[in-house]
Amino acid sequence: MHVRDTQESGTRARTRQAIIDAAIEVLGQNPTASLGEIAVAANVGRTTLHRYFPERSDLLKALSAEGMSRLDRAADNARLDEGTGADALRRLCHEYFELGSLLSLIFSEPQLIDDADWSEQGACDPRLRTLVERGHRDGTIDPELPATWVQSVLWSQLYAGWSYLADTHISRYEALRLVARTLGGAIAPKG
Amino acid sequence: MHVRDTQESGTRARTRQAIIDAAIEVLGQNPTASLGEIAVAANVGRTTLHRYFPERSDLLKALSAEGMSRLDRAADNARLDEGTGADALRRLCHEYFELGSLLSLIFSEPQLIDDADWSEQGACDPRLRTLVERGHRDGTIDPELPATWVQSVLWSQLYAGWSYLADTHISRYEALRLVARTLGGAIAPKG
DNA sequence: CTACAGTGGAGCACCGGTGTTCCACAAGGG
DNA sequence: CCCTTGTGGAACACCGGTGCTCCACTGTAG
Numbered sequence: 001m002h003v004r005d006t007q008e009s010g011t012r013a014r015t016r017q018a019i020i021d022a023a024i025e026v027l028g029q030n031p032t033a034s035l036g037e038i039a040v041a042a043n044v045g046r047t048t049l050h051r052y053f054p055e056r057s058d059l060l061k062a063l064s065a066e067g068m069s070r071l072d073r074a075a076d077n078a079r080l081d082e083g084t085g086a087d088a089l090r091r092l093c094h095e096y097f098e099l100g101s102l103l104s105l106i107f108s109e110p111q112l113i114d115d116a117d118w119s120e121q122g123a124c125d126p127r128l129r130t131l132v133e134r135g136h137r138d139g140t141i142d143p144e145l146p147a148t149w150v151q152s153v154l155w156s157q158l159y160a161g162w163s164y165l166a167d168t169h170i171s172r173y174e175a176l177r178l179v180a181r182t183l184g185g186a187i188a189p190k191g
Numbered sequence: 192m193h194v195r196d197t198q199e200s201g202t203r204a205r206t207r208q209a210i211i212d213a214a215i216e217v218l219g220q221n222p223t224a225s226l227g228e229i230a231v232a233a234n235v236g237r238t239t240l241h242r243y244f245p246e247r248s249d250l251l252k253a254l255s256a257e258g259m260s261r262l263d264r265a266a267d268n269a270r271l272d273e274g275t276g277a278d279a280l281r282r283l284c285h286e287y288f289e290l291g292s293l294l295s296l297i298f299s300e301p302q303l304i305d306d307a308d309w310s311e312q313g314a315c316d317p318r319l320r321t322l323v324e325r326g327h328r329d330g331t332i333d334p335e336l337p338a339t340w341v342q343s344v345l346w347s348q349l350y351a352g353w354s355y356l357a358d359t360h361i362s363r364y365e366a367l368r369l370v371a372r373t374l375g376g377a378i379a380p381k382g
Numbered sequence: 383c384t385a386c387a388g389t390g391g392a393g394c395a396c397c398g399g400t401g402t403t404c405c406a407c408a409a410g411g412g
Numbered sequence: 413c414c415c416t417t418g419t420g421g422a423a424c425a426c427c428g429g430t431g432c433t434c435c436a437c438t439g440t441a442g
Binding site for chain 2 (some may be wrong): 433
Binding site (some may be wrong): 032108123142144145148149152153155156157159160161163164167168178181182183184185186187188190 | 223299314333335336339340343344346347348350351352354355358359369372373374375376377378379381
């Protein structure tokens with residue numbers, strides 16, 4: 001078949017996805033993992049990995065795209081424009097928590113995701129910014145907290161919850177409950 | 192001078208400390224930094240660094256000891272047995288925040304200070320545990336939050352605050368205020 | 383002045399990860 | 413059946429960090 005096979009389903013697309021998935025998993029655990037380890041995790045030879053991603057940086061670029069895409073989907077699922085700001089943030093937290101290992105990866109390699117769209121200083125996802133500003137207005141998010149800080153708190157709590165889940169033998173549900181509870185308190189307007 | 196020079200003040204002790212301080216700074220920024228970079232930051236030749244710490248692991252052991260010592264001093268300064276649980280935690284947060292780069296280092300290399308004293312599963316600083324339990328009893332810390340989770344939240348907030356301070360051009364005072372505010376809300380008992 | 387502690391540059395071998403090439407093998411489509 | 417596509421083992425050179433040795437330099441105590 002002489003087709004160009006850019007993004008249609010096929011052997012190549014499946015292998016490529018397997019490598020990306022494995023990379024997220026492995027690099028999430030250990031950001032300095034070698035390409036060999038990633039190849040093993042993907043059930044693929046190192047040669048094959050190099051065929052798809054000639055240089056390490058090529059793989060990282062693909063991971064960046066994949067990460068952004070998953071973040072976008074999660075944000076869509078959270079229906080950020082419905083309900084109060086705090087409720088929307090809670091839903092976003094829930095959706096992000098499902099991202100699993102990707103949380104660790106993003107946390108240890110923030111530059112993978114630091115979208116160039118966001119202004120250089122005080123970078124912040126614009127959707128999150130509007131969400132927080134809505135929360136400020138509707139009185140469900142502490143107006144003393146800038147959107148950028150709310151974003152920091154959200155991510156640090158997510159990461160804490162995810163590693164807490166990995167370190168202890170708590171259930172996924174319980175971990176998310178703890179995160180939601182502390183995050184809710186953290187952003188709530190104070191007396 | 193044929194003295195043993197174990198921990199008295201002297202050229203060796205000063206050089207050794209300079210290396211340790213530089214290592215905390217450099218490794219806090221980039222956990223994969225080379226020994227050469229650390230030596231440069233310490234204004235010391237790589238040869239000298241190797242004289243004090245023959246292997247990388249030796250330096251890491253020294254960093255572990257130094258880190259523990261600073262943590263202990265910070266905890267002492269916080270007078271953890273005075274006032275309510277929440278107040279003590281707030282003071283501890285304040286003291287820890289002063290640790291600066293050490294926060295990043297501990298956060299990226301937790302095994303450096305994961306004290307073997309702490310029980311393997313659900314590891315937790317015993318002083319923090321008693322503090323949190325006091326907070327549970329005196330009604331200033333949400334009884335739904337186990338001590339281990341409070342510890343996770345404390346550290347993740349400290350790290351978030353520290354990197355927020357590094358990323359934005361906010362004042363140290365403002366950053367600490369944000370951390371204290373969100374941490375306070377996070378652990379507060381919920382209506 | 384002499385002796386010695388402390389330093390640090392230069393150079394070396396070693397090791398692991400990387401990027402690349404070559405070739406053998408299996409599956410499926412003409 | 414042959415030929416293309418995808419694969420992956422093996423081997424190679426390269427590079428950077430590491431651990432080590434040797435030696436020249438400086439400063440200070442005796």
